[in-house]
Amino acid sequence: MLQATLANGTAERHSVFELFARRLSGGRRYGVVAGVGRALDAVADFRFGDAELTWLREADVVDADTIAWLADYRFSGTIWGYPDGEVYFPQSPVMIVEGTFAECVILETVLLSILNHDSAIATAAARMITAAGDRPCIEMGSRRTHEASAVAAARSAYIAGFAATSNLEAGRTYGIPTTGTSAHSFTLLHDTERDAFEAQIQALGPGTTLLVDTYDIPEAIRTAVDLAGDELGGVRLDSGDLVSLARTVRQQLDDLGAIQTRITVTSDLDEHAIAALAVAPVDGYGVGTSLVTGSGVPTSGFVYKLVSRADDGGEMVSVAKKSQDKVSVGGRKHAVRRLTPAGRAQAEVIGVGTPPAHDANDRPLLVELVRDGERVHTESLEDARARLKASLAELPASARQLSKADPAIDTIYEETPA
Structure with missing residues (x-):
């Protein structure tokens, strides 16, 4: 993909990728985000050194222009996401990666491998803590x-x-x-x-x-x-x-x-x-x-999809996969957790393009993680532990049951009035 887009000039198109789960693996009632800190470390250190470039060249994996591009690779875009310790639900925009197509698409595997593994472990562990x-x-x-x-x-x-x-x-x-x-x-x-x-x-x-x-x-x-x-x-x-x-x-x-x-x-x-x-x-x-091993659910089922990109005139347009059983929703997402006045979670509310309408009780979920290639979000594991404890306390009591069931709260797409 990278070699082809570098060749036809689309590699530099401004693009938005989103990492999300279409469903909660294993019939779980909620998922727990973990691995964000590790993922940000990985993005900061993501480089192609002499050994990697030499192998790509000798194995004839990509052409010389692509190798030259990889040699200078540094992520310069923006990343927003749910921080470590937040709970998530189907379609939650757990991570949003924005930049050129080329610099964003090259991060797909490393981001998915970290977040799929770590979030699966954290979700299983949270259920064990509830049981204990x-x-x-x-x-x-x-x-x-x-x-x-x-x-x-x-x-x-x-x-x-x-x-x-x-x-x-x-x-x-x-x-x-x-x-x-x-x-x-x-x-x-x-x-x-x-x-x-x-x-x-x-x-x-x-x-x-x-x-x-x-x-x-x-x-x-x-x-x-x-x-x-x-x-x-x-x-x-x-x-x-x-x-x-x-x-x-x-x-x-x-x-x-x-x-x-x-x-x-x-x-x-x-x-x-x-x-x-x-x-x-x-x-x-x-x-x-x-x-x-995630207590029988070793992966979170996260995917990484292009949801918006610039057209030939530079205007951002929504794009989405339309496969029969793997439909995704185009457009850059914004998410809040809808809460009652008493602080009980009612729904995951997702706005497309603009934030959903919400009142003072609702809680925004996305935080800025990377700005113009520089990490701007750093926190301790104690902060993440406290966040998860608070997030779980918001959920209905049924979320703490261990049997398979639908997600504890619904995910709602909401159009914001103009």
């Missing part, structure tokens, strides 16, 4: 996904409300709190379980969390309390009927005087398993595989 209630969740999925995706997943999970991650690179890169426990291999390394527990307590103190289901759980609990006393920080259960086991372990700990010792459960948890554990005396959850 006041109990903290720890992200522990690094061994179940690509090494780079693991760091991104930890970031998304933290935005969604997870308390910590076991991924130390995510802690180093993003400042996310880190934590973890020992594995069964640590216990199996030692001649006895007592030797393993004693070594861990000696190294990390009695406040550590001991894995107690390698052999016999009641015996492990007795050994743990014997060694650490009532200062034992926690025990982890990683197998079996977790509801029943948690009750038995809680009773045994209390009987032994370790009433402050916390119980953390792991073992292929998803939001439904976490919800089932609400009746158990559990203090926290470690979540791995289901989290980093």
Whole structure:
């Protein structure tokens, strides 16, 4: 596409691309935007270096004029979008990229790959946090996904409300709190379980969390309390009927005087398993595989479509795909969340070309992210966490149900009176 438009002179036509989802993947009632900060970093660093250009030339992928254009590539346009931690619905204009056709179209894959992945993880994580209630969740999925995706997943999970991650690179890169426990291999390394527990307590103190289901759980609990006393920080259960086991372990700990010792459960948890554990005396959850794979929904289904471009005379005209089952709406979008006076979300209202009419209760959703190629939006993960908490609080109570259903609120296209 780039080579062809450079050749026929349309590459420089002013264009507007929008990134959105036609529907919510997996029958979810809402989606969570994540990856915006990573996407903006990627746009700022998007370059074609000598190695890439040499390969393109030697592999005869594109012609010399296109290679010359790529060598000088710098995004100089404007980007608006929903910030990290905002919720979205079908047709929400999650990101709007504006500039020349050439400089915008070249960003399609990098923007979609980041936002499709990170938003899927954040959406799954938000459902898990809802199911967990006041109990903290720890992200522990690094061994179940690509090494780079693991760091991104930890970031998304933290935005969604997870308390910590076991991924130390995510802690180093993003400042996310880190934590973890020992594995069964640590216990199996030692001649006895007592030797393993004693070594861990000696190294990390009695406040550590001991894995107690390698052999016999009641015996492990007795050994743990014997060694650490009532200062034992926690025990982890990683197998079996977790509801029943948690009750038995809680009773045994209390009987032994370790009433402050916390119980953390792991073992292929998803939001439904976490919800089932609400009746158990559990203090926290470690979540791995289901989290980093989007709990069965590994992509958000975002697409990146041209919705407006300049004609031969320089006037902007709306354009849209008209395929039977993939219809899109042309024109640059503006979005607000329609709220009641009490602050309850009623609809996602999208204006085409101009902002929709709204009152003081309604909340504009798009923020400026990049202006003339320069990033103008920077915020902390704490800001994103707070935004998601507030955005979810606006939604109807039905949005927090875990069963498949229609989106929690409708999306409405509204024509603004002239």
